[in-house]
Amino acid sequence: MQHKSVRLGVDIGGTFTDVVLECGTAQYSTKVLTTYTAPENAIISGMQQVCSLSGIDPKEISQIIHGTTLATNALIERSGAKTALITTNGFRDVIEMRTESRFEQYDLNLKLPDPLLPRNFRYTVVERMQADGKVLIPLQRADIEALADKIIAAGFESIAVGLLHSYTNDSHERLIAKVLDEKMPNVMVSLSSQVSPQMREYERFNTTIANAYIKPLMKSYLIRLQACLADEGANCPIFLMHSGGGIISLANAAEFPVRLVESGPAGGAVFAADIAARHGLDKVLSFDMGGTTAKICLIKNQTPKTARVFEVARTYRFKKGSGMPISIPVIDMVEIGAGGGSLAHVDSMHQIRVGPESAGSEPGPACYSRGGARPAVTDADLVLGKLDPTNFAGGTIPLDAAASTIALQTHLGDVLKMDAQTAAFGLTEVVDENMANAARVHSVENGEDLSEYTMIAFGGAAPLHAGRLCEKLGIARALVPAGAGVGSAIGFLRAPFSFEANRSQFMRLSDFHGVTIKNLLEGLRAEATTFVRSCDAESEIESEYKVYMRYSGQGWEIPITLTPAQAANPVVENFLTLFETNYTALFGRVVKGMDVEMTVWSVNVTTPKTSVARLKDVATTAPITEHNTRILFDPALGRTTQAAEVLRAQMHPGNRISGPAVITEDETTIIVPASRMASILIDGCIDLAVKGEIS
Numbered sequence: 247m248q249h250k251s252v253r254l255g256v257d258i259g260g261t262f263t264d265v266v267l268e269c270g271t272a273q274y275s276t277k278v279l280t281t282y283t284a285p286e287n288a289i290i291s292g293m294q295q296v297c298s299l300s301g302i303d304p305k306e307i308s309q310i311i312h313g314t315t316l317a318t319n320a321l322i323e324r325s326g327a328k329t330a331l332i333t334t335n336g337f338r339d340v341i342e343m344r345t346e347s348r349f350e351q352y353d354l355n356l357k358l359p360d361p362l363l364p365r366n367f368r369y370t371v372v373e374r375m376q377a378d379g380k381v382l383i384p385l386q387r388a389d390i391e392a393l394a395d396k397i398i399a400a401g402f403e404s405i406a407v408g409l410l411h412s413y414t415n416d417s418h419e420r421l422i423a424k425v426l427d428e429k430m431p432n433v434m435v436s437l438s439s440q441v442s443p444q445m446r447e448y449e450r451f452n453t454t455i456a457n458a459y460i461k462p463l464m465k466s467y468l469i470r471l472q473a474c475l476a477d478e479g480a481n482c483p484i485f486l487m488h489s490g491g492g493i494i495s496l497a498n499a500a501e502f503p504v505r506l507v508e509s510g511p512a513g514g515a516v517f518a519a520d521i522a523a524r525h526g527l528d529k530v531l532s533f534d535m536g537g538t539t540a541k542i543c544l545i546k547n548q549t550p551k552t553a554r555v556f557e558v559a560r561t562y563r564f565k566k567g568s569g570m571p572i573s574i575p576v577i578d579m580v581e582i583g584a585g586g587g588s589l590a591h592v593d594s595m596h597q598i599r600v601g602p603e604s605a606g607s608e609p610g611p612a613c614y615s616r617g618g619a620r621p622a623v624t625d626a627d628l629v630l631g632k633l634d635p636t637n638f639a640g641g642t643i644p645l646d647a648a649a650s651t652i653a654l655q656t657h658l659g660d661v662l663k664m665d666a667q668t669a670a671f672g673l674t675e676v677v678d679e680n681m682a683n684a685a686r687v688h689s690v691e692n693g694e695d696l697s698e699y700t701m702i703a704f705g706g707a708a709p710l711h712a713g714r715l716c717e718k719l720g721i722a723r724a725l726v727p728a729g730a731g732v733g734s735a736i737g738f739l740r741a742p743f744s745f746e747a748n749r750s751q752f753m754r755l756s757d758f759h760g761v762t763i764k765n766l767l768e769g770l771r772a773e774a775t776t777f778v779r780s781c782d783a784e785s786e787i788e789s790e791y792k793v794y795m796r797y798s799g800q801g802w803e804i805p806i807t808l809t810p811a812q813a814a815n816p817v818v819e820n821f822l823t824l825f826e827t828n829y830t831a832l833f834g835r836v837v838k839g840m841d842v843e844m845t846v847w848s849v850n851v852t853t854p855k856t857s858v859a860r861l862k863d864v865a866t867t868a869p870i871t872e873h874n875t876r877i878l879f880d881p882a883l884g885r886t887t888q889a890a891e892v893l894r895a896q897m898h899p900g901n902r903i904s905g906p907a908v909i910t911e912d913e914t915t916i917i918v919p920a921s922r923m924a925s926i927l928i929d930g931c932i933d934l935a936v937k938g939e940i941s
Contacts, residue, residue, distance in 0.1 A: 251268070251269055251270045251308075252267070252268070252269045252302060252306050252307050252308050252309075253267075253268045253307070253308065253309045253310070253311065253739055254266070254267050254268075254293060254296075254307050254309070254310045254311070254480070255268070255310075255311050255312075255513075255732075255735040255736060255737075255738040255739045256289050256292065256293075256310065256311070256312045256313070256735060256738070257312075257313045257314075257510050257513060257732070257734040257735040257738065258280055258285050258288065258289070258312075258313070258314040258315055258316065258510070259280060259315060259510060259536045259537055259538060259734075260280065260315055260319075260536065260537055260538025260539065260585065260587070260604060260606050261279070261280060261536065261537020261538055261585065261586065261587050261604070261605075261606050261610070261706075262277045262278065262279060262280060262536065262537055262639075262706060263277070263278050263279070263280045263281075263285070263288035263289060263292055264276075264277055264292075264731070264732035264734065264735040265277075265278070265289065265292030265293055265295070265296050265732070265735060266296070266729070266732050266735040266736050266738075266739065267293075267296035267297065267299075267300055267302065267307075268736075268739050269300060269302060272300065273729060273736075274296040274299045274300045275296060275729060275731070275732045275735070275736075275913065276292050276295040276296055276299070276640075276732075277292075277639050277640075277706065277731065277732065277913055278291050278292045278295070279608075279610075279643075280606070282606075282608060284470075285314065285316060285467065285471075286467070286470055286471045286474045286475075287474075289312075289471065289474075289475075290474055290475070290478060293307075293475075293478065293480065294478070303479060304475075304478045304479040304480040305479040305480070305481075307480045307482050308482050308483075309482055309483055309485065310475065310480065310482060310483070310484045310485070311485050311486075311487060311493060311738035311739060311741070312471070312484060312485070312486055312487065312738070313486070313487035313506070313509035313510040313512070313513050313734060313735075313738055314467075314486075314506065314509060314510065315510055316463070316464065316467055316506075317460045317463075317464055317503050317504065317506045317507050317509075318507050318508070318558055320459070320460045320463050320464075321362070321456060321459070321460065321507070321558050321570065322558065324362070325463075326362075326404075326459035326460045326462075326463055327403040327404045327434075327458070327459060327460075327461065327462040327463060328367075328401065328402050328403050328404070329362075329363060329367065329402060329403070329404045329405065329406060329455065329458045329459045330363070330367050330368070330369060330397055330400070330402040330404075330405050330406070331363055331367065331368045331369065331405075331406045331407075331408065331451070331455055331458075332369050332370070332371060332393065332405060332406070332407045332408075332409075332422060333368065333369070333370055333371075333407075333408050333409060333410075333451065334370065334371065334373060334374060334375075334409050334410040335370040335371060335372045335373070335374075336370070337370070337410055337447065337451075338365070338368045338369075338370050339365070339368075340447050340448050340451055341361040341362070341363070341368075341448065341451050341452055341455065342361045342365070343448075344358065344448055345448055347567060348567075349566060349567030349568050350568075358568075359568065359569060359570060362452070362455050362456060362459055362570065363455055363459075367402075369393055369396070369397070371385060371389050371390060371393060371409075371422070372385070372386070372389060373385035373409065373418050374410065375409065375410055375411040375412060375414065375415050375418060376411060377411050377414065377752070378414060379411070379414035379415035380415075381415070381417075381418075385418045385421060385422075387421065387425060390421065390422050390425040390426075391425060391429065394425060394426055394429040394430060395429075397426075397430070397433075398429065398430055402433065403433065403434065403462050404433065404434045404435075404436070404458040404459065404461050404462055405426060405430075405433055405434070405435045405436070405458060406436050406438070406451070406454045406455040406457070406458035406459075407419050407422050407423065407435065407436065407437050407438060407454070408438040408447070408450060408451040408454045408455070409422075409438070410447060412437075412438055412439040412443070413438070413439060413443040413444055413445060413450070413749060413750045414750070414751070416437070416439035416440075416443070419437045419438065419439045420437070420439075422437075423435050423437055434458065434461045434462055434465070435458075436454050436455075436457040436458040436461060437454070438450050438451065438453070438454040440502075441453055441454045441457045441502060441504065441574075442454060442573045442574060443748065443749045443750065444554070444573055444748060444749065444750045444846055445750035445752070445845060445846070446573070448571070449555060449571045449572075449573040450573055452570055452571055452572070452573075453504060453571070453572050453573045453574060456504050456507075456558075456570065456572055457502060457503060457504035460503050460504065461500075461501075461503055463503075464499070464500060464503035464506070465500045465503070468484075468486075468496055468499065468500050471484070472484055472496065483495075483496075484496045485743075485781060486498075486499035486506055486509065487506070487509040487510070487512055487513050487737075487738050487741060488505040488506060488509055488512065488744075488745075489505055489506065489507055489508035489509060489512050489556075489574060489575065489576040489577065490505070490512065490552065490574070490575035490576055490577065490744065490746050490850070491512045491515060491516050491550060491552070491577050491741060491744070492741055492742055492743060492744025492745065492746075492850075492852055493738070493741050493742065493743045493744065493781060494743070494744075494745060494777060494781065495777075495780045495781045497780070498745075498777055498780060504572060504574060505574050505575075507558055507572060507574075507576075508556065508576050508577065508579075510734050511534060511541045511543075511577070511579055511581065511734070512576070512577045512737075512741075513733075513734035513735065513736075513737035513738045513741065514532065514534035514541060514543075514704060514705065514733050514734040514737055515532050515534075515541075515543045515545065515550040515577045515579065515737070516550070516737040516738075516740050516741045517704060517727070517733045517734060517736050517737030517740060518530060518532035518534075518543070518545055518550075518702040518704065518733075518737075519532075519545050519548050519549060519550055520737070520740045521702050521725060521727050521931065522545055522548045522700075522702065523548040524929060525725065525927075525931070527548075527700050528546060528547050528548070529545075529546060529694075529698050529699045529700065530544075530545040530546075530548075530699060530700050530701070530702050531543075531544060531545075531685065531689075531696060531699045531700070531701045531702070531719075531721065532544075532545055532550070532579075532701075532702055533681075533685075533701050533702065533703045533704075533705075533708050533712060533715065533724075534703075534704055534705040534708060534733065534734065535584065535585060535586075535681075535703075535705045535706075535707040535708035535710075535711060536585050536586065536705040536706055536707060536708075537585045537586045537587045537604070537606065537624075537706060537707065538583075538585040538587055538588070538604040538606060539581050539582060539583060539584065539585050539602075539604075540581070540582045540584040540585060540681050540705075540707075540708070541579045541580070541581050541582075542579060542580045542582070542681070542684060542685050542688060543577060543578065543579035543580075544578075544688065544689065544692055544694060544699075545702075550577045550578070550579075551577070551578040551692070552575060552576065552577055552578055552805075553575075553576055553577075553578035554573060554574070554575055554576070554748065554794070554805075554846065554848070555571055555572070555573050555576075556571070556572055556576045556578070557569030557570060557571050557572070558570050558572055575746035575748065575848065575850070580684045580685070580687075580688045582601070582602075582680055582681055582684045583600075583601030583602020583603070583604070584600060584601050584623070584677045584680050584681050585601075585604060585623065585707060586611070586622065586623050586624040586627070586706060586707040587604040587605040587606050587610060587611055587622050587623070587624065588600050588601035588602070588603070588604050588605075588622060588623050588677065589601070589603045589604060589605055589620045589621070589622050590620070590621050590622070590623070590626075590657070590658060590673045590676075590677075591620070591657060591658075592657070592658060592661045592662060596661070596662060598658060598662075598669075598672045598673055598676045599676070600623065600673060600676050600677040600680065601677070601680070604622075605618045605620070605622050610622075611623075611624040611625045611650070611653075612625050612646070612649045612650050612652070612653035613625050613628050613635070613645040613646050613647065613649050613650040614643065614645070614646075615644075615646045615649060618653075619653060619656075620653060620657055621650065621653040621654045621657050621658060621669075621670075621673065622653075623673065623674065623677055623707065624645075624650075624707070625649075625650035625653055625654060625670070626650075626654065626669075626670035626671075626673040626674045627670075627674065627707075627710055628645055628647055628650045629647065629650050629651055629654060629666055629667055629670040630667070630670050630671065630674065630878070630879035631876055631877050631878040631879055631886070631889070631908075632710050632878065632879075632908070632915060632917050633645060633710075633915060634876075634910060634915070635647050637910060637912075639912065639913070640912030640913070641912075650666075650670075651666045652666075654666040654669045654670050654673070655669065658672070658673065667879065667886075670879075671879060671881060671884075674711070674714075674881060675881055677711075678711055678714050678715055678718060678881070679718065681711070681715055682715055682718040682719050685715075685719055686719070692832075693831065693832055696719050696720065696721055697719075697720045697721065697722070699721060700721070700723045700724065700725065701715070701716055701719075701721050701723070701724035701725070702724070702725050702726075702727065703715075703724055703725070703726050703730065704726070704727060704729075704730035704731070704733030704734075705730070705731070705733055705734070705914075706731045706913060706914050707914075708726075708730065708914075709726045709730055709731075709914045709915060709916040709917065709932075710914070710915055710916075710917050711917075712724045712726065712916075712917075712934065713905070713916075713917050713918060713919040713921075713922055713934055714881055714882070714917075714919060716922075716934065717882055717919060717921060722935060722936045723933065723934065723935045723936075724933075724934040724935075725927075725931045725932070725933055725934075726914075726916050726931065726932040726934065727929075727930070727931050728929065728930030728931065729913075730913070730914055731911070731912070731913025731914035732913055740855075742852045742853040742854065742855050743778050743781040743782045743785070743852065743853045744778060744850060744851065744852035744853070745774045745777035745778050745850070745851055746774060746848055746849070746850040746851075747770040747771075747773040747774040747777075747848065747849055747850075747851075748770065748846055748847065748848035748849075749766070749770060749846070749847055749848075750845060750846050750847075751766055751844075751845075751846075751847060752843065752844070752845055753843070753844045754798065754841050754842065754843050754844075755818055755821060755822055755841060755842045755843075755844070756841050758816075758818040758821070760815070760816040760817065760818075763816040763847075764813070764814065764815070764816055766847055767791055767813045767847060767849055770847060770848065770849040771789050771849045771851060773849075774789075774849050774850065774851035775787060775851045777851075778851050778852070778853065782853055785853040785854065786853070786854055787851050787852065787853055787854075788851070788852055788853075788854060789810060789813075789849055789850070789851050789852075790807070790849070790850040790851075790852070791807070791808040791809075791810065791812070791813040791847075791848075791849055792805050792806065792807055792808065792847070792848045792849075792850075793805075793806050793808060793821070793844050793846070793847050793848075794806070794844070794845050794846040794847075794848075795821070795825045795842055795843065795844050795845070796842070796843055796845065797837050797840045797841070797842060797843070798840055798841040798842065798843050799840075803843075803845050803846065804825075804828055804829060804832060805828075806821070806824045806825055806828055807824075808824070812824075813849075821842075821844070822842060825842055868898070868900045868901050868902070869901070869902050869903065869904070870890070870892055870897070870901050870902070870903045873890045873891055873892045873903070873907075874890075874891040874892075875888050875889060875890060875891060876888075876889055876891045876908060877889070878906055878908060878917070880906050880919060880920050882919055882920065882921060883920060887906050887920065888906075889905075889906040889907050889908050889918075890903055890904075890906070890907040890908070891907070891908045891910065892907065892908075892909055892910070893909075893910055893911070894909050894910065894911040894916070894926075894932070895911065897909070897926040897932075898926065899926055899927060899928045899930075900925070900926070901925065901926050902923060902924060902925035902926075903918065903923070903924050903925075904918075904923050904924075904937065905918035905919050905920045905921065905922045905923065905924065905937075906918060906919060906920045907924060909924060909932060916932055916934075918934060921936060921937060922934045922935060922936060922937065923935055923936075923937045
């Protein structure tokens with residue numbers, strides 16, 4: 247018999263697959279190495295482990311929420327399906343010309359990423375739609391049929407259709423889809439008017455191509471996963487986490503797999519937002535560091551910051567502008583090539599560089615003894631005393647400290663004339679500074695002062711580095727939640743069902759038309775509601791309205807949030823006031839005498855978020871005096887020191903311990919620097935605060 251309270255959260259990362267089973271208030275979790283060739287195998291293994299721990303049969307699981315890096319990896323590795331693009335005559339090379347912007351202005355040898363499809367995979371039809379949706383050149387059915395014959399002969403598995411201005415009138419794209427379905431019923435088709443109905447053809451075409459490129463792969467994987475889980479007895483509904491921080495059905499995920507590209511990191515941001523709500527924190531820096539990457543996200547008023555365009559597969563050390571733009575709703579975060587498996591080397595300037603290349607789980611860092619010979623961040627953490635070689639991942643993965651020492655000495659120490667420990671110190675300082683610098687830039691771009699923020703650290707590697715990162719950023723307090731090592735998977739279980747529908751429709755405030763706006767927003771709300779109801783037919787739903795606005799002549803917009811009342815009764819004065827307030831907050835002033843334009847509209851429909859009660863603080867009156875010790879290298883002190891070592895499971899609300907200290911658990915380790923005091927809160931969070939700020 248199935249129980250509604252038994253739910254499984256699964257996050258496939260670049261190194262580990264995290265599995266969390268939640269039964270009422272009880273929670274069981276595990277980490278298993280990701281199996282790249284068949285990701286479903288790691289999920290089954292992890293599910294068997296947590297079911298064994300809990301005594302629950304897989305048949306009792308009522309719901310599975312899943313996030314995966316499979317879509318991202320396919321785009322990065324260019325391992326998707328053989329895909330064709332059909333576009334308007336004259337616009338075949340849009341995805342190769344890009345926007346002609348230069349992300350490195352003075353680099354004379356700048357290398358732009360290759361387009362996802364070569365030129366001979368891109369086809370055109372004679373047609374033209376105007377920006378207002380009027381047909382300028384009609385599309386002839388005979389032209390589509392002739393083109394379909396060419397595509398059949400070429401043996402394409404998937405087709406992306408992106409026509410000019412189809413976001414205002416999709417009739418030509420729908421006609422192409424109809425003809426293709428008649429002539430090629432087994433080929434998958436992605437329409438830009440459905441995948442990303444927004445202005446800016448480069449981003450829209452690229453997003454549609456990405457969707458088509460990964461669609462056969464993702465559809466095949468999701469079908470295999472469903473069958474494997476059913477074979478194990480878990481024959482329950484499977485939902486997918488999408489990049490915007492909500493949950494969609496398996497069928498919708500298979501149709502729009504591009505929305506899964508940032509699903510894992512999105513789960514982490516939802517997890518951090520839930521912790522922020524429980525502790526009444528309005529300004530939070532989410533820090534998620536796993537085996538392959540680190541993700542940083544600003545969370546204000548318990549809501550992660552969102553965007554509608556992001557990049558994947560950056561070619562220049564995660565530099566903005568060097569990747570493929572994907573135009574979908576997404577939680578806005580900075581991703582850095584800095585995880586436990588990130589590899590280090592010495593560059594031509596004799597400087598230590600870390601990432602973005604990662605050892606992943608195959609072969610993994612040198613200490614995994616799986617064939618890796620180059621030093622990774624995990625190797626440095628092990629040599630510096632941050633990790634217990636006999637208790638990594640709950641003792642399931644023994645670590646070889648000697649192998650780490652050899653890798654560090656060979657690849658860093660010998661080149662730079664230093665011992666392995668100093669090389670490890672240099673490696674960790676570089677990776678910590680990379681993350682700190684990314685956080686500084688992200689906060690400045692958003693007009694925020696990080697000294698006012700609380701960090702929430704999770705992911706297998708984040709608690710190892712959070713204390714040092716706080717020292718670098720001037721952040722006085724960090725929380726490491728219970729279950730931090732599998733935070734994203736827990737976040738999946740906290741996320742609401744949601745879907746964001748968006749569409750471009752250009753309008754100036756000087757030509758404001760309230761009825762048109764009202765009808766547009768109502769249509770978007772109905773579209774998004776249909777997706778949510780496919781997952782949850784009973785719960786109440788809430789709607790969030792946004793419009794993207796700019797001054798006339800500007801290249802990009804800023805998001806403006808509307809209340810339901812403002813969306814139901816659009817008034818030009820309200821729109822202008824909201825725009826000027828938000829513009830001033832970002833740029834410090836308004837621009838007088840210029841008209842304002844509205845370009846993109848969006849409605850996010852969501853089931854209500856789980857309400858959480860604000861937790862009461864507990865007095866930290868019980869210092870821990872009985873503990874083991876270990877040798878730990880403290881980077882702020884620049885030397886080794888004796889550190890207290892305690893088990894997190896033996897700490898109780900109110901306990902505190904002074905740094906330097908190491909708090910260990912099965913899925914991660916928390917390093918408490920000498921500058922910090924750690925206390926455990928009523929919900930099991932470890933609170934790292936500057937000494938003197940905990941009474």
